[in-house]
Amino acid sequence: MTVRGRAVLIAGPTASGKSALALAMAQELDGVIINADAMQIYDTLQVVTARPSNEEMAQAEHRLYGTVPAAVRFSTGQWLTAVSEVMAGIDPARPLIFTGGTGLYFDALLNGFADVPEISPAVTLEVQQEIQALDGAQRLALLEREDPVAAARLKVADPQRLTRAIAVKRATGRMLSAYQDEIAASLLADCLQIDRIVLDPDRDVLRQRIAQRFDAMFSGGAVDEVKALLALELDPALPVMKAIGVREIGDWLYGKLGRDEAIKLATIATQQYAKRQRTWFRNRFGDWPRRGLAGAEQS
Template identity: 35%
Template sequence: MASDSPRSTTPIVAIVGPTAAGKTSLSLDLAERLGGEIVNTDAMQLYRGMDIGTAKLPVAERRGIPHHLLDLLTVRDPATVAEFQGWARRVIADLRDEGKPPVLVGGSALYTRAVLDRFEFPGTDPALRATWEAELAVRGAADLHARLAERDAEAAARIQPDNGRRIVRALEVIELTGRPFSATLPQLEYVEPATVQIGVRIDRELLEQRIQQRVEEMFDAGLVDEVRRLLDDGLAEGRTASRAIGYQQVIAHLAGDLTLDEARERTVIATRQFARRQLAWWKNDPRITWVEHDAPDRVDQALAVVAAVM
């Protein structure tokens, strides 16, 4: 029999969907209606100063709703899914103890799944990690990605060929555990039963137009100057932050490797590719209830789903 404690009866709500689909406004609407608070699940919004390029909502536009897990790190700090899982679950537990529904929102699908689902992280072996990092330095990410594909095709399909850090981690886990890295990814089983996921659905052509517009607005709003300031703070040395879409391209522009127009266009292309990867994460999750991005009653649709688990 379920307990009637605040934690057991307070729902956890996650808003998912591709970047630029309209997740932020829906999350604010739901938090207002539920008396909840926002929990960020975007890996790059963890970083102080990375505001324009991550579409971080300005304080003045947060409707007075508390936001958690923003601006925790400097751009030099690495971010790991395991650390984030711990931070987010503590925040969520505290909010639920107070009877306040946490509303998770952000573009990092793996971060969201790591918080919501049963997901235990394998240990690490510093010597083994160092060996693979040395291989990465000598052979490059593409070579290691090909080797990962031979050992775990599913993991290789999920990891970008230029993401050396995740490739190294996957190879380390395979060697450490004797199992595919993909076997350690989240299972479709919520840690807390009172959990719902609301997906924001949008036509692909319209989404691509909105991505184009968002990128243009970011550059117009001063993304280049933001990156220039962050480089002074050590952005180029940050293993995680320096790889953020938009920031990576502007760094190349400031180094003289890309024109401004090339940096802008490559940011658009990379963002569209990212949106497709986001959708690939969620398309096979039957637990998500999808609402149209422009449905007049989308908030009521979402609230009906939430009510079913309360």
């Protein structure tokens, strides 16, 4: 693996100023900005997903923004592969600046990732229906038959984790625990300096920024993007179709909502998402230095 000088990881909730900080650092350090946001990877939705504008992308080198077709279901494993390919073409002396709101991407980047094959939604649904009528003990007994190692690791019969383990075994013929024991090494294992930052602005300030941003999105190209996306007639279960704003703007286009109601609902959904992001980052990245909007470090 190539030894690299420096990597900067900028995480944080939506609308916290990650892209602006990344751009400023890239210009100062001659760095390359690499997208670490699961929605900004897709094409079609630049405004809706708050991807950097064309003008911003022209001011520094940006990679993995809008590079995946909307019809593709892009996994964390595929993102890591794409990052590895990007890194191979960048001078090791140039800092890599990863920025985004997808915590799992950062976790996989630093700690490695078990690349489990994509499981058919039909298989997952079949397992979900099968365990509905089972109590906790019966669910664990079923899992013990399918994947005894995963069953031993579960302290409680969590339906989501149990469903995942059984679905993987039935779809691939291998136990989920076998994939988890084959975690690939961190892509940054040979990086000499890794700087970690979580942007964590005041809650009320963030809520206000979210409200202002989505109102601006609605009149700044988001409607045309959603029109273009809906014209593709994609599977509603695809990740891109679940981007916040797609359903709300779509309902407005179909006359199910008024403009103000669509903006209100999308704003509320974004604020709820930001809350979940903050909780995730605090639980998983509690030791990362934190900054507010102004960039000052917080305790």
